[in-house]
Amino acid sequence: xxxxxxxxxxxxxxxxxxxxxxxxxxxxxxxxxxxxxxxxxxxxxxxxxxxxxxxxxxxxxxxxxxxxxxxxxxxxxxxxxxxxxxxxxxxxxxxxxxxxxxxxxxxxxxxxxxxxxxxxxxxxxxxxxxxxxxxxx
Numbered sequence: 001x002x003x004x005x006x007x008x009x010x011x012x013x014x015x016x017x018x019x020x021x022x023x024x025x026x027x028x029x030x031x032x033x034x035x036x037x038x039x040x041x042x043x044x045x046x047x048x049x050x051x052x053x054x055x056x057x058x059x060x061x062x063x064x065x066x067x068x069x070x071x072x073x074x075x076x077x078x079x080x081x082x083x084x085x086x087x088x089x090x091x092x093x094x095x096x097x098x099x100x101x102x103x104x105x106x107x108x109x110x111x112x113x114x115x116x117x118x119x120x121x122x123x124x125x126x127x128x129x130x131x132x133x134x135x136x137x
Contacts, residue, residue, distance in 0.1 A: 003056075003057060003060050003061065006053050006054075006056065006057035007057065007064075007131055007134070007135050008131070008135070009053055010050055010053050010054050010057065010127070010131065011127065011128050011131035011132070013046050013047070013049055013050035013053065014050055014124045014125070014127035014128050014131070015124070015125075015128045016046050017043050017046045017047045017050065017120075017124045018121055018124035018125045018128070020039050020040070020042050020043035020046060021040075021043050021117060021120060021121045021124065022121070023039050024036050024039040024040045024043060025117060027039060037101065037102075040098065040101070041098075043120075044094060044095075044098050047090075047094065047120075047124070050127075051091075064134060066080075066133070066134055068133075068137060072133070072137070075133075076130075076133045076134070079126050079129055079130060079133070080130055082122075082126065083122075083123055083126040083127060083129075083130055086119050086122060086123050087123045089119060090116070090119055090120045090123050093112065093115060093116040093119065093120070094116060094120055096112060096116075097109060097112045097113050097116040100112060101113075
């Protein structure tokens with residue numbers, strides 16, 4: 001794999017994390033705690049792989065400019081801005097939520113997971129949208 005292939009890998013990892021988050025949410029709503037734990041560990045691992053790949057790519061390539069003009073440019077930057085701003089708390093919320101669950105502090109875990117899940121899911125899915133808009137339009 002070459003550096004130029006990393007944005008597609010990053011989108012795949014983000015999309016996979018999003019799907020795993022949805023599955024994990026459904027599993028816990030069904031009371032399947034052990035399956036939920038396994039899926040959420042996988043989502044966290046996939047997100048960690050994404051972050052590593054993302055940092056490697058941008059360390060080597062730098063910033064990539066959005067080339068399109070017109071209304072799509074405003075849509076792109078609105079999505080990118082919200083994605084970027086919300087990615088910061090995910091880097092804190094996801095490990096804290098994970099640790100609380102692994103330590104079986106379920107009340108604390110559930111309280112923070114109510115915030116972590118929608119933000120993390122949004123960041124994951126908008127990561128795919130940013131990729132499509134930046135590299136596929």
